[in-house]
Amino acid sequence: MSSMLPGDKNNHKPQLPEPFRDIIKTMNDFFTDKPMRGFLQSIDEFFKQPFPIGTGFQVETVETGKEYIVSAELPGIKKEQIQLNITGNYLTISVENQELETEENDLTRVYHRKYVRQQASRTIALPQAINEKSIKASYRDGLLQIRIPQEKGRVIDIEE
Incomplete structure (x- = not known):
């Protein structure tokens, strides 16, 4: 069953038994031939896009004691x-x-x-x-920062 000959001194890598070699070759062909190769390439292209706008964007909120600072990363977006x-x-x-x-092709009109x-x-x-005033x-440089002052509420004394 094995294709490895005992007297073959030039073969440094052991060969897989024939049934496994065929399965691995079939799997390799499956992932490297179309249409699967095109599908896997489209998945790679999808994850290479740094900021697909329809999926949302990163927002961070920090409380300093005096104000809230809301930061949003919006690379490539205009004010x-x-x-x-x-x-x-x-x-x-909101970003829109x-x-x-x-697309114009003068040859085919x-x-x-x-x-x-x-x-x-x-x-x-x-x-x-929030007091909008x-x-x-x-x-600046793709970073939106919003500063919202923390307002002190009125303290109410509790009677006995």
Whole structure:
């Protein structure tokens, strides 16, 4: 059954028995031939994209004692594409991208035009209502920072 000959001194690597060699060859062919190879390459391409906008974005909230600092990483996004919305104690960060993609082929006279719209948003809940007049937001080098001052509530004395 084995293809390894006892007198073969040139063969340094032991050969697998024939049934296993055929199974491994079949598995190897399965993953390297189309359509599976194309499918695996498309999965690789999907994970190479650093920031697919439809999947959300990284947001971090830090409490300093005086203010809340909300930071969002938005690489490649323009300031005009960002919208901040406040409702009660909720802060919503929305990002929207609209593009017109055009393909033209003068040889075949085929013109293809499509509008692409991508949108992502994150909502952050804070423990107190937000005073929209005291918020400061800045956007520089793909990093959005929102500073929300912590407001002191009124202390109520309890009677005996």
